[in-house]
Amino acid sequence: MPTTIKTGSAIRTLFLLFGAVVITTLVSGCTPAPQVWRLSGATMGTSYHITLVDVPATLDKTGLQQEIDAExxxxxxxxxxxxxxxxxMRFNRGPVGEAVPVSAPLAxxxxxxxxxxxxxSGAFDITVGPLVNLWGFGPQPEPDQIPTAVEIETLLAQIGSDALTVERNPDRITRSRPVExxxxxxAKGHGVDRVALLLEARGARNYLVEIGGELRSRGKNPQGLDWRIGIESPDPSGRVxxxxxxxxxxxxxxxxDYRNYYERDGVRYAHSIDPRTGRPLQHRLASVTVIADDCAEADGLATALNVLGAEAGLQLAERExxxxxxLVKTDKGFEERYSSAFAPYLEKSES
Known part of the structure; x- marks a missing residue:
């Protein structure tokens, strides 16, 4: 956890690294700090971190941790x-062509x-799992040989979110063919939202919730300022x-894709699979960060835009x-590109 200290000052900046974002907190020795709780744990194959500021008097720390873990x-x-x-998984093993009752969160x-x-336009597809597994980025180990065109085309014919229909009141999902x-x-983004809503239901008004690098915030940080994060540069020397x-x-x-990949015969294969081609991404977009009201939407859109690439992704961002x-790879390093709607966040941070 890198720390920068300003000489002769009581203020220091701590950079807390989670996934591809860096959470920054200003700490002052001159101002009385409000009550702050920091909670953490394991979930979804990763970890979660929560900072709660001005904790409601009605809350018990141990009890709240148990509620969060249970959620x-x-x-x-x-x-x-x-x-x-x-x-x-029960749904994936269930009948095809029938409306299957499901919980409201799953729907x-x-x-x-x-x-x-x-x-x-199909860049985000929750049925792409078989192709992810084929390329060795799921539960299966990395393949000794890259998949053949026949293997890829066979799975492409089997996947597709167009096979799914969601009905509400009652909540049901139907598969028109056996996609999984x-x-x-x-799901991590949805988990962040669930925890945030739980905190709000318990009276919390100032918090930051993070699961595996995806996060949601509200109110002020321990110093009464806006929550700030740092977007991470894909720097091979360390997190910058x-x-x-x-x-x-x-x-x-x-x-x-800059951390999760493997190489075969001098060719780099990244973990993100384009569900439209069945192959790993080959464009020069290194990372994409999305700000939205809900973390689940930000999470899904970040994946979709990563698949689309810089040009098509920014077109979608401007349209919506x-x-x-x-951050786009160039021969000299990385180039920043951002949408019109993102510019105010940069301006606010620099003011």
């Missing part, structure tokens, strides 16, 4: 592909996923802040007024 267990039990008897996340699928749903590209942004009241998610920041 995250529920999210996993609903949406994990690593829990054999999760609701999602919510699948409906949002289908919305992003349509908005991104994998929510790993959006590319841009600081103020994000109070918003959610942030980042997607990128999305706050998007991209």
């Amino acid at each position: 995250l267990v529920r999210v996993n039990q609903e949406m994990s592909t690593y829990i054999d008897d999760s609701e999602l 919510d996340v699948v409906a949002l996923s289908l919305d992003i699928y349509q908005r991104s 749903i994998d929510l790993s590209a959006i 802040v590319q841009r600081p942004i103020a994000i109070s009241g918003k959610s942030v998610a980042t997607s990128g 007024n999305l706050a998007v920041f991209m």
Whole structure:
């Protein structure tokens, strides 16, 4: 955890690194600090970190931690592909061509996923799991040989979110063909939202919730200032802040391929699979950060824009007024690109 200290001052800046964002907190020795709780734990194959400021007097720290852990267990039990008897896995083994009753949270996340699928022209697809596994980025180990064109085309014919229909009141999902749903590209964001809503239901008004690098904030930090994060630069020498942004009241998610990849015969294969081609991404977009009201939407959109690439991704961002920041690989390093809706966050941070 890098720390910078200003000589002769009581103020220091701490950079807390989570995934591809860096959370910054200003600490002053001159101002009485409000009550601050920091909670953390394991979930979804990663970790969560929560900072709660001006804690309501009605809350008990141990009890709140237990509530948060229980809520995250529920999210996993609903949406994990690593829990054999999760609701999602039971659905994946269920009947085809029939409307299957599901919980409201599962219906919510699948409906949002289908919305992003349509908005991104198929770049975000929650049925892409078999192709991810084929390329060795799922539970299966990395392949000794890259998949053949026949293997890829065979799976491409089998996947597609167009096979899914969500009905509400009552909540039901139908598969028109035997596709399997994998929510790993959006479930962490949904988990962040669930924890944030739990905190608000318990009276919290100033908090930051982070799971595996995806986060949501509200109110003020321990110094009464807006929550700030630093977008991470894909620097091979270590985690370096590319841009600081103020994000109070918003959610942030980042997607990128610069850490998760393997090489075969001198060719680099990144973990993100384009569901339209069945192959790993080959463009020069290194990372994309999305700011939105809800973390689940930011999470899904970050993946969709990462698949689309810089040009098509920014076109979508401008068309839908999305706050998007991209780092694009060049021969000299990385180039910043961002949407019109993202510019105010940079200006606010620099003021």
